[in-house]
Amino acid sequence: xxxxxxxxxxxxxxxxxxxxxxxxxxxxxxxxxxxxxxxxxxxxxxxxxxxxxxxxxxxxxxxxxxxxxxxxxxxxxxxxxxxxxxxxxxxxxxxxxxxxxxxxxxxxxxxxxxxxxxxxxxxxxxxxxxxxxxxxxxxxxxxxxxxxxxxxxxxxxxxxxxxxxxxxxxxxxxxxxxxxxxxxxxxxxxxxxxxxxxxxxxxxxxxxxxxxxxxxxxxxxxxxxxxxxxxxxxxxxxxxxxxxxxxxxxxxxxxxxxxxxxxxxxxxxxxxxxxxxxxxxxxxxxxxxxxxxxxxxxxxxxxxxxxxxxxxxxxxxxxxxxxxxxxxxxxxxxxxxxxxxxxxxxxxxxxxxxxxxxxxxxxxxxxxxxxxxxxxxxxxxxxxxxxxxxxxxxxxxxxxxxxxxxxxxxxxxxxxxxxxxxxxxxxxxxxxxxxxxxxxxxxxxxxxxxxxxxxxxxxxxxxxxxxxxxxxxxxxxxxxxxxxxx
Numbered sequence: 282x283x284x285x286x287x288x289x290x291x292x293x294x295x296x297x298x299x300x301x302x303x304x305x306x307x308x309x310x311x312x313x314x315x316x317x318x319x320x321x322x323x324x325x326x327x328x329x330x331x332x333x334x335x336x337x338x339x340x341x342x343x344x345x346x347x348x349x350x351x352x353x354x355x356x357x358x359x360x361x362x363x364x365x366x367x368x369x370x371x372x373x374x375x376x377x378x379x380x381x382x383x384x385x386x387x388x389x390x391x392x393x394x395x396x397x398x399x400x401x402x403x404x405x406x407x408x409x410x411x412x413x414x415x416x417x418x419x420x421x422x423x424x425x426x427x428x429x430x431x432x433x434x435x436x437x438x439x440x441x442x443x444x445x446x447x448x449x450x451x452x453x454x455x456x457x458x459x460x461x462x463x464x465x466x467x468x469x470x471x472x473x474x475x476x477x478x479x480x481x482x483x484x485x486x487x488x489x490x491x492x493x494x495x496x497x498x499x500x501x502x503x504x505x506x507x508x509x510x511x512x513x514x515x516x517x518x519x520x521x522x523x524x525x526x527x528x529x530x531x532x533x534x535x536x537x538x539x540x541x542x543x544x545x546x547x548x549x550x551x552x553x554x555x556x557x558x559x560x561x562x563x564x565x566x567x568x569x570x571x572x573x574x575x576x577x578x579x580x581x582x583x584x585x586x587x588x589x590x591x592x593x594x595x596x597x598x599x600x601x602x603x604x605x606x607x608x609x610x611x612x613x614x615x616x617x618x619x620x621x622x623x624x625x626x627x628x629x630x631x632x633x634x635x636x637x638x639x640x641x642x643x644x645x646x647x648x649x650x651x652x653x654x655x656x657x658x659x660x661x662x663x664x665x666x667x668x669x670x671x672x673x674x675x676x677x678x679x680x681x682x683x684x685x686x687x688x689x690x691x692x693x694x695x696x697x698x699x700x701x702x703x704x705x706x707x708x709x710x711x712x713x714x715x716x717x718x719x720x721x722x723x724x725x726x727x728x729x730x731x732x733x734x735x736x737x738x739x740x741x742x743x744x745x746x747x748x749x750x751x752x753x754x755x756x757x758x759x760x761x762x763x764x765x766x767x
Contacts, residue, residue: 293557296437300444301550307448315460321535324542341421343504348429349564365500366422374415382411402462409467420477423484432487443476541673544620555631566642578639587744590709597716598733622677629684636691652690712740
């Protein structure tokens with residue numbers, strides 16, 4: 282991969298570190314101050330809002346795709362696309378806010394088992410929950426526009442500050458007022474508003490926008506023409522991405538949502554490298570020819586496997602000890618088994634994400650949209666059955682099975698040297714399955730640490746043998762360190 286792209290990946294990766302640290306540091310405080318059940322309820326509220334991300338209509342990704350293609354144009358193309366996207370998402374966000382207001386009411390009353398006192402707290406916060414939808418919609422357009430012109434340093438600075446506000450402002454409200462959801466949810470929405478304004482200012486500067494202009498029907502039509510498939514994809518993804526927590530809450534209760542969502546949120550923080558790569562790659566893939574895009578995606582998959590798999594092996598061995606130290610033995614005992622399973626899902630999702638954005642960037646988003654909806658009924662049925670029979674471990678297993686299906690489907694539709702990519706993936710998957718089995722059957726750091734080191738070293742050796750991009754990166758790093766030492 283070229284030097285500029287690697288630099289962008291490093292910037293995006295670094296931009297995810299501070300928010301992750303803050304998020305991890307604040308979870309114990311939230312659970313301690315709010316209680317297990319109330320913290321489970323707020324997770325369900327954010328899951329419900331996540332469903333309404335489909336009202337973005339795929340506009341944010343369409344904005345990034347189209348601005349990336351015309352960013353060097355000397356006319357007003359960028360400005361026309363930006364304002365068309367902003368007005369479109371503002372309108373759909375307002376509609377979504379009305380829907381979520383009434384939808385949240387019905388969901389809290391009839392859709393989940395929570396205490397009446399917590400129901401009243403959520404009812405009091407309903408207007409704030411509704412405001413969160415149009416706010417999120419417009420912010421997504423800002424994010425798509427600023428990353429389309431590859432201003433990743435500015436974007437990540439704003440995202441870091443925004444995430445810190447989102448974690449710390451509600452916590453400050455708990456300390457100053459009360460742990461009521463009627464206090465925590467408004468504080469979180471205010472944090473999102475401040476972050477959205479900051480990102481908006483940065484986006485205006487990055488794009489050189491000096492004025493407000495009316496949206497053009499032709500531009501909106503072009504955005505929706507691309508975005509309609511992303512709408513279907515994001516709609517299916519939003520449902521699938523939060524359905525596990527929703528069904529666990531409905532079947533097992535809010536307490537089990539905490540036992541599931543806490544390790545889930547933790548292991549999803551491990552996807553910083555895939556997220557950084559996806560954010561860096563999409564504008565490049567959008568502007569590249571099909572041949573160049575295929576070559577770039579193949580290199581990215583090889584690099585991701587080589588660099589990411591050793592990290593995931595470490596995570597499998599470290600998860601239970603970390604949860605014990607972080608949240609205490611009772612929560613760790615309930616959460617660690619499903620957390621290990623979800624690690625595999627994060628690993629698979631990272632690879633399928635690269636294949637997915639290759640398909641999307643090359644104007645074939647219909648494929649990923651169809652995959653997300655065709656597998657959804659089977660996912661729902663499997664999740665419902667597995668949760669009833671096997672509890673949260675069953676739910677996690679179905680999530681991993683879905684991730685594996687997505688990977689296979691995207692690999693087929695991407696059509697880029699399937700055999701070589703698949704063989705490399707299966708080799709790394711074998712290492713992960715071995716690590717999962719060993720970690721689940723070991724207890725005591727005196728056994729966990731050497732086993733983790735041995736398996737990580739073996740996989741890293743294999744990764745260096747297979748990935749030329751990883752070898753080149755380590756060689757350059759070693760050369761730079763040697764020069765600094767001398």
